[in-house]
Amino acid sequence: MTTTGVHVHRAERADVLADALADVLARPLADPFAAEVVAVPAKGVERWLAQRLSHHLGAPGGDGVCAGVAFCSPAAIVADAVAAARLGAGGAHEAHEDPWRPERAVWPLLEVLDAAVDEPWCAPLSAHRSRRHALARRVAELFSAYATHRPELLRGWAAGVN
DSSP: OOOOSOOOOOOSSHHHHHHHHHHHHTSOOSSTTOOEEEEOSSHHHHHHHHHHHHTTSSSTTTOSOOOSEEEEOHHHHHHHHHHHHHHHTTOOOOGGGOTTSHHHHHHHHHHHHHHHTTSGGGHHHHTTGGGHHHHHHHHHHHHHHHHHHOHHHHHHHHTTOO
């Protein structure tokens, strides 16, 4: 029997959640080459979870292998869902078309920086004009991180609150 969907578990301790996940993943998928998708907020959590799952999955006796599990960020899962919806609606989707990827924001940010280079808040940049691209890329990455980890900050900015 194949089940699809989202499993949501809540607990006060991460080890309880990991054990519940191990119970879900213990049932093999119909396709032996398909991977289970697990959302993780950070690489450190991914490493810890993979180690923890390796004691529960696979051959009996905790053989230390966690395979067939694709650990993805929640943002990547949402992007995949949006891409699947666009394909289902007859639209094409390529990863580079995603307008919210940090790489897509670099050039518009460069235009803003170039237009504001003479403003007082942008004075430190004028001494390092050759590093504009690196700065724009870093700002784009920060905005992406803010959207994930500090959405209230972005909502405040949109409302005019500094």
